[in-house]
């Protein structure tokens with residue numbers, strides 16, 4: 001039986017094996033493994049790609065978000081507006097500063113909160129809005145950007161799933177004061193270990209972030225602010241420099257696969273397919289559909305050898321660390337997370353793989369058609 005894995009990181013390596021191996025030896029032989037030329041060059045290259053003035057490489061995506069909030073001096077007593085439906089890291093970055101996450105409910109079709117919902121969460125204590133480009137879609141960011149400008153509230157983009165996504169105005173990460181990225185290996189742009197970055201056009205933020213990521217120090221053994229240790233290391237920067245030039249092509253492959261899914265599945269009743277928006281606005285980190293028979297469908301696909309996952313099984317406030325923020329009633333995010341299912345997505349998939357998955361989905365919904 002065919003087995004279709006959800007993800008295959010070795011396929012990424014195979015595509016640029018020689019360059020990765022060369023980069024590895026280059027860095028190892030340099031003897032400079034932290035804060036060296038690879039990081040400097042990657043930062044310049046990634047800033048150019050995002051269209052921002054600055055890029056600061058850090059240890060991972062969670063640290064990128066945490067440091068962005070710290071650079072704005074957000075802490076206890078402050079409120080940060082954040083989607084109820086996101087990966088837990090977005091919330092953990094806020095709670096780590098001592099600030100209070102204020103959840104905003106998603107809109108079912110786009111999975112993301114719209115500007116009106118965000119506006120109703122603003123209070124005199126609101127110090128930032130974090131917009132998450134969940135699953136790779138940047139749709140709706142223009143309205144959120146304008147809302148934040150109107151209310152004079154800093155906008156931070158959690159673009160950990162949206163490397164290269166483009167709105168009508170700019171690339172992901174270049175709409176608010178800072179954009180945060182993760183280079184976890186499975187992301188659209190992934191390192192061979194942990195990594196992250198913050199992009200910004202603001203020279204003060206750039207200076208502060210460089211200091212914060214390196215023990216609060218710009219000059220060796222001078223510590224001006226209370227920083228942490230979170231640096232993108234030379235090996236990971238070199239791995240990312242090999243893969244950045246492949247990003248647009250890999251995102252394009254994801255778009256073609258997503259279009260194939262949508263084409264093959266659109267007439268199946270009971271399935272809600274993800275909205276595409278403009279082509280450039282979505283980089284399909286994940287292909288997430290909704291089904292009222294989600295659990296049975298997932299089981300069926302597993303029996304047919306198709307791996308699926310659920311991103312994410314519950315809204316963040318239903319997990320133990322954040323239960324104190326959970327409403328007592330069933331929310332929109334609760335209902336949404338009960339129906340979502342992520343199909344395999346990534347440059348490792350072939351047209352035949354997607355056809356196979358679609359066929360299994362069809363069989364689930366029309367079992368008789370197979371027998372006739």
Ligand SMILES: *Cc1c(COP(=O)(O)O)cnc(C)c1O
Pocket residue numbers: 060061062063086087089090132158160161181182183184194195196
């Ligand atoms: C992956 C991810 C993060 C965290 O990134 P790490 O590098 O794993 O710390 C944050 N937010 C979102 C939306 C993510 O998908």
